[in-house]
Amino acid sequence: MAYVNSYPAQSYNRVNGEWIPDKIYKPKTKYSIFWSNGEPWMEALIYLSERRTKSATIRSNAFDLRAYAEWLEENSIHWLHFPIKREERCLERFRGYLIASSRRNSGVPSRRINAVVNFYRWLKARGLIDKQLKMWEEQQVTVLFFNSIGFQRTLNVSTTDLRIRHRKANINSLEGGLLPLSVEDRDTLLNYLKANTRDQYTILHALFVLGFFTGARISSIRTIRIENLKNATPDATDPEVMLVAAGPGSGIKTKFDVQGYLYFLKPVYDFILDYAQTNITRLERQAKAIKTNKSLLFLTKEGKPYSEGSINTAISELRKALVRDGLTQFHDLKFHQSRATCGTELAREFMKHDDSYAIEHVRDWLMHKNESTTWTYIKFLKKSKAAKKANDAFIRQFLGPNFS
Structure with a gap:
């Protein structure tokens, strides 16, 4: 199955269809994802190496992508499998798997699908996959939050129809x-x-x-x-x-x-x-x-x-x-x-x-x-x-x- 190695990651550039090591750019992360045959998932490796956020977030992203890669291999699905029929697309099927295999009040499915979608967004932005590829439908949702003095406010944010609602446990909780x-x-x-x-x-x-x-x-x-x-x-x-x-x-x-x-x-x-x-x-x-x-x-x-x-x-x-x-x-x-x-x-x-x-x-x-x-x-x-x-x-x- 797919796995994560935690030795220092090497950054790469795509040149004439080949991956060439980038000796100038120094990645922040140390996580690299490999398929079960030992081949690195180059796109995921580059994505993690370019992340500029907290190390704990990068680690979380790495293991969420590893879980996705593991699921892809177990089901013999390519990570760029996006046919016309929506229900056959890799992301749609992965979403269904996450919902079916997790507890309803768990936040893991929501976090995991978000991590994978963000990875595909980055792929499009970097020009590593066809920008016209149909993977999901964009949606606008309203979220509630409290401002600095405790008043409730709303904010419209962009998301996708792949998002998984996270139903929190019905208990009064804190941080x-x-x-x-x-x-x-x-x-x-x-x-x-x-x-x-x-x-x-x-x-x-x-x-x-x-x-x-x-x-x-x-x-x-x-x-x-x-x-x-x-x-x-x-x-x-x-x-x-x-x-x-x-x-x-x-x-x-x-x-x-x-x-x-x-x-x-x-x-x-x-x-x-x-x-x-x-x-x-x-x-x-x-x-x-x-x-x-x-x-x-x-x-x-x-x-x-x-x-x-x-x-x-x-x-x-x-x-x-x-x-x-x-x-x-x-x-x-x-x-x-x-x-x-x-x-x-x-x-x-x-x-x-x-x-x-x-x-x-x-x-x-x-x-x-x-x-x-x-x-x-x-x-x-x-x-x-x-x-x-x-x-x-x-x-x-x-x-x-x-x-x-």
Whole structure:
């Protein structure tokens, strides 16, 4: 079957019907797609090499195209098979396969067909396939979004009749479609990790402490260094909060390169600084690290920086252990839920005083680029509170004395 190689990709140009290596252009990606016979899918390779976006997006595109190539081979269909009959076209059939083989609330089919369609759009723009080739019908759709101050707006966007509607699960959720943990479950998880003496659990405990009490994303946490902590300054309005600079120039990565501070409550700051300077597991790993990595807060057992993939693997193993030990509420645990939990509890406390103040504070604490993201926390809590009251009233009225 088709596969992806992750060695550095070589860029090529099409000259007189042949692919000639481009020795000047340096591609950003390291992903190359190959057919099962070992032949590279040159068009896909060039497409990935010319992508100018986040590496995580390029990786996602690569594996979506690999899945498409795998399906094409399994069904003996050429990737340029576009006959007059629409139902026989490769893209139409692939779309049908994605719908039939996936759960209704999964976002994978929608993402995968979009990735493949974008690849074909690029092929046409680059002149690598006939621009008159009939592959789909263009459509205009209206999407809803919230502006920077929380008002709902609409926008008309261009799409195709191949798009797959993604029906979200019928739950009230936050960033990334995730639910926060309850305070009780948060503490259960932290106590479970703290009680286990395995090196991996010690590291996961420190990671989740940062996630739950600073709300930092894992991409930020992975890049925190000891010098970042030592350069922290007390908040001017509350000396019990330590501010750690993050964003461009600090070494700590942030989404959209937002510049600001990670907020550390003093006990959390003291705990993490102590972990950095005295934890035996960390010091042993620091000794194995090269000079440029020694000050990183979190290191693998080889003394290397953690990747998001290695973090995800560790969380996956933790989920299995939690379920095995009877803590089934964590069967679908994601690290990003720690951020959702932090934001929810912050919003809950500050909404006791004033909604506008809550929005401003949660926005700054979580380093949101747009206030519209912060609004989701306020709305989540208000909706949850209203739903609880409605449910209680419904139960009293509908079940009556039978179940009281």
